[in-house]
Structure formats: C-alpha cells, structure tokens
Amino acid sequence: MGYQRWLMIGGLSVAVAVGVYAKASSTAQTTWQLAGQIAPPExxxxxxxxxxxxxxxxxxxxxxxxxxxxxxxxxxxxxIDTRVTDSEQQPLCGKAGCAFLGYIPGQQGYQTVFNTYLDPHLPPNTDLLSVTDELQSGLPTLTLHQLDGQQLQRFTVAFDGTYYAVVTVDNLSPTHE
Structure with missing residues (x-):
C-alpha cells in the first residue's frame, strides 16, 4: 500500500510540475508589446x-x-505594427496607413507572410487587427477592420501556405457593429 501511495503522489507531482512549466513557458501572448521585449533581435x-x-x-x-x-x-x-512608440518619426506610415508585417521563422532568417498597410483611424472600440483561433495551413486566421469612406469593412485573411490572402470582405452596418 505504501508503494502505491508514493507512486500516486509522485505521478501527481509530475503532472502538477508539467502543468506549471507549460503555463510558465507558454509562447502565447494576448496583446501587443514593445518589439524589443518580444521579437527576436535577428x-x-x-x-x-x-x-x-x-x-x-x-x-x-x-x-x-x-x-x-x-x-x-x-x-x-x-x-509587427511598425508605428514607433513615442516618436514623431514614422518611417513606415504614409497616405495608405502604416505598415503591418507578419513573419514566421524560416530556413534563412524569417519569412514574410503578411505585409499590408492599415489605416489605424477607426471608430471607437473597433479592433484594427485581431487573431482568431481558427488555423489555416498551420497559422491563425486574422481579422482586419478598415474604413472605406464611411463604410466599415471587415477583412478575413488566411494563410495559404505561403502568404496571407483575403478570404472574405464584409461591409458592416453604419452603426459599426
């Protein structure tokens, strides 16, 4: 009986340790951070x-x-949201908006999989860019919002194995759902 008890306690301890390690070493992040804190220097x-x-x-x-x-x-x-925090200088912003980039690790450096300009001027409480739980070709689907005149549009973009491409465009009601 003592042997089984120690085995059960040992197994439980390993399970708890694995759970704590998995939580502590999680590479997921739920919000934007300064690039210097999260992006590899390379x-x-x-x-x-x-x-x-x-x-x-x-x-x-x-x-x-x-x-x-x-x-x-x-x-x-x-x-990568290329807008430089606390700076007058925004080298990757222009009339079309600001550059938003996406990279995955590749054979030599990082592979560009997303590169677009987004206008950050949106109605209140509208996410410029969000990430879904749905995976396409191994990467998450993204949702983008942009204004076309007064019309708010929602773009769904998905990874096609090489690059992110627009899958759907939805015109949202004037009340900006």
Whole structure:
C-alpha cells in the first residue's frame, strides 16, 4: 500500500510540475508589446534591412509586436505594427496607413507572410487587427477592420501556405457593429 501511495503522489507531482512549466513557458501572448521585449533581435534587424532606407536611425525596438503561437500552430507568427512608440518619426506610415508585417521563422532568417498597410483611424472600440483561433495551413486566421469612406469593412485573411490572402470582405452596418 505504501508503494502505491508514493507512486500516486509522485505521478501527481509530475503532472502538477508539467502543468506549471507549460503555463510558465507558454509562447502565447494576448496583446501587443514593445518589439524589443518580444521579437527576436535577428527579426528586428531583418525588418530594418528590408523596409528602412532612411539615413536617420529608427529605434525598431519601439515598434509593437505580437507573438502568436497557439496549440497546433506550425510555427510562431510575429505580427509587427511598425508605428514607433513615442516618436514623431514614422518611417513606415504614409497616405495608405502604416505598415503591418507578419513573419514566421524560416530556413534563412524569417519569412514574410503578411505585409499590408492599415489605416489605424477607426471608430471607437473597433479592433484594427485581431487573431482568431481558427488555423489555416498551420497559422491563425486574422481579422482586419478598415474604413472605406464611411463604410466599415471587415477583412478575413488566411494563410495559404505561403502568404496571407483575403478570404472574405464584409461591409458592416453604419452603426459599426
């Protein structure tokens, strides 16, 4: 009886330890953070090399990043909001909005899987970009909101194995559901 009891206590201890470790080492994140806190330095360097040609230095760590790695997801997805926090200088913003980028780890560096300009000026309580629990080709589906004149539109984009592509566009009611 003593042996079984120790075995049961030992098994329970291992189960609790595994659960605590899984929770503590979770790579999921539910909100945007400063890129310098969440994005790998190699990724920030790659973004600078691929997207910036300004002679003035840009503090890439002050951009915002969202690391998504849901269960059953094939690789972590790094979404980058290129707006530089607390800066007048916004090198990746223009008339079309600001660049939003998505990367996954690749064979050599990081592979670009999402690259679009989004206008951040939306009605109150409207998410510019959100992540769903639905996976397509191993990565989560994204929902984007944009205004076309006064019409609020919802775009659903999904990973096609190479890149994110628009799956649906919904015109929302003027009350901005």
């Amino acid at each position: 990724l920030l360097k790659q973004i600078g090399e691929e997207h910036l040609s300004s002679p003035e230095p840009v503090n890439l760590s002050q951009m915002r990043a969202w690391k998504i790695h849901q269960p059953r997801q094939s690789a972590p997805l790094y979404l």
